[in-house]
Amino acid sequence: GENVEQHPSTLSVQEGDSAVIKCTYSDSASNYFPWYKQELGKGPQLIIDIRSNVGEKKDQRIAVTLNKTAKHFSLHITETQPEDSAVYFCAAFFTGYSTLTFGKGTMLLVSP
Amino acid sequence: DTAVSQTPKYLVTQMGNDKSIKCEQNLGHDTMYWYKQDSKKFLKIMFSYNNKELIINETVPNRFSPKSPDKAHLNLHINSLELGDSAVYFCASSPGYATNEKLFFGSGTQLSVL
Numbered sequence: 001g002e003n004v005e006q007h008p009s010t011l012s013v014q015e016g017d018s019a020v021i022k023c024t025y026s027d028s029a030s031n032y033f034p035w036y037k038q039e040l041g042k043g044p045q046l047i048i049d050i051r052s053n054v055g056e057k058k059d060q061r062i063a064v065t066l067n068k069t070a071k072h073f074s075l076h077i078t079e080t081q082p083e084d085s086a087v088y089f090c091a092a093f094f095t096g097y098s099t100l101t102f103g104k105g106t107m108l109l110v111s112p
Numbered sequence: 113d114t115a116v117s118q119t120p121k122y123l124v125t126q127m128g129n130d131k132s133i134k135c136e137q138n139l140g141h142d143t144m145y146w147y148k149q150d151s152k153k154f155l156k157i158m159f160s161y162n163n164k165e166l167i168i169n170e171t172v173p174n175r176f177s178p179k180s181p182d183k184a185h186l187n188l189h190i191n192s193l194e195l196g197d198s199a200v201y202f203c204a205s206s207p208g209y210a211t212n213e214k215l216f217f218g219s220g221t222q223l224s225v226l
Contacts, residue, residue, distance in 0.1 A: 043219050089155060105153045
């Protein structure tokens with residue numbers, strides 16, 4: 001089945017710095033790559049997604065890049081703020097399985 | 113106006129008991145899911161239902177039985193609870209099945225088996 005590797009598992013940055021989280025996937029047929037943010041005590045929420053026909057997508061301070069050849073995609077957060085502190089999950093939609101497979105998550109801590 | 117609501121939020125029970133978690137979505141979605149999140153935050157799908165029909169059934173013990181009375185509800189019943197069942201269980205929904213669309217998650221049910 002699909003396998004999604006996510007790194008790093010924890011990331012600490014100072015407020016204002018940039019944060020980058022990277023994921024790789026195993027199935028070249030995967031065509032949809034969302035990122036979810038999970039705050040303490042809450043369910044994951046979609047923050048940005050990218051489809052396989054696009055190489056980059058931005059939404060204010062967050063951006064996602066996709067390299068289909070290398071089968072990896074990354075989340076970039078610029079000008080981080082303390083409220084960005086959360087667990088971030090990447091995921092890949094595996095067409096053969098018709099569901100999302102999640103990475104193991106990255107705990108991002110932004111210190112003021 | 114909560115999109116995906118699940119109850120209870122916390123569930124503390126003894127080993128061997130039977131318990132249920134309820135989930136409802138008011139988004140008009142056709143597909144609903146149950147995910148399990150372990151202590152290391154790993155999210156793993158357990159079941160998915162499309163329009164009340166079981167689509168995905170991961171290698172989950174038979175003690176777990178989902179029930180979908182209509183497409184807006186997907187409940188999870190767990191028999192003979194074990195210590196290893198302790199986790200956070202998330203219900204989710206999406207507009208369709210076999211389409212790469214975003215998931216809407218509930219706020220989770222933290223199950224503690226003592």
